[in-house]
Each structure stands twice: as structure tokens, then as C-alpha cells.
Amino acid sequence: MNPTSTRILPCHQLSGREIEELEDRLAEHNGQAIGRQDGEPLAFVALDASERRLGALAGYSWAGCAEIKQLWVEERDRGRGIARGLLQAAVAEATTRGCQSIWTLSYTFQAPGFYERHGFERIAELADWPPGHAHVVLRRRLRAG
Numbered sequence: 001m002n003p004t005s006t007r008i009l010p011c012h013q014l015s016g017r018e019i020e021e022l023e024d025r026l027a028e029h030n031g032q033a034i035g036r037q038d039g040e041p042l043a044f045v046a047l048d049a050s051e052r053r054l055g056a057l058a059g060y061s062w063a064g065c066a067e068i069k070q071l072w073v074e075e076r077d078r079g080r081g082i083a084r085g086l087l088q089a090a091v092a093e094a095t096t097r098g099c100q101s102i103w104t105l106s107y108t109f110q111a112p113g114f115y116e117r118h119g120f121e122r123i124a125e126l127a128d129w130p131p132g133h134a135h136v137v138l139r140r141r142l143r144a145g
Helices: 016-034 082-096 112-117
Strands: 040-047 053-062 065-073 101-107 121-127 134-141
Touching: 016 053, 040 065, 040 082, 053 082, 065 082, 082 101, 101 112, 112 121, 112 134
Parallel strands: 065 101
Antiparallel strands: 040 053, 053 065, 101 134, 121 134
């Protein structure tokens, strides 16, 4: 492809499907790079008796590691152990899958303390992301590696 014929256009509203396609391509590349094609989604939902969604956790496992990408509990339902239950389910499933560790990111204004209370350790803090705060990298070891 001739670089002068390439156009770069703004497209800030990619659909969920377009983002999923990007994720799939990256996963394929990453799997080929290290010889592991064992990536699987990791997700749980918390529902009340009337099937109302109270919260959810989403991530994946791959190459002996798991990552929690999102964990959310509706504000009105916080403080009832729902996040703890979702996290425990993810840890149990990652352990069943043979993962040696589970990773997540949290801003300092979100929930790094929650993760630390549940066995995660701070591995790094990226200062001023966003300004005045930090992005925290956390890991919980699941098996001796």
C-alpha cells in the first residue's frame, strides 16, 4: 500500500462489534507470538430474585494468567458483598483454568483498596493518569509459578 494513498479518519464511535474484532485480531497475534491459543472469556453477573442485574465482572484468561477488565456494581447495591462475590467467582474460575495469577487495573479513586483486601498486591502505580490521580496495576498470585 502506498502511504500517500492511506487516509486516517476519525472514528471515535466504534461499535461493540468493531472493538471485538480488534480484540480478536490482537488475541490471534498474541497467541501466535507465544504459541498459546487458549484465551477464553471470563465473566459473571449478579442478579437479584427478579433477575435485575446488580453487577457484573468481565475479563479473560490466557496463557496461564487472567485479567479482570471490568467490575461494576450498581451504586444502590454496593456494600452488600456483591463485588466480593463476583471477584471470588472469577478467582475460583481462573484457578480452575490453571491460571497462576489474576491481574487488574484500578484508578486510585476507584477500588485498589478493595482488591488489596482480597489478596491483590500493587505492582505499579502510573502517576498522573489522570492528572492528580494514579492508575494502579494489581496482581493476585493463584499458584506457585
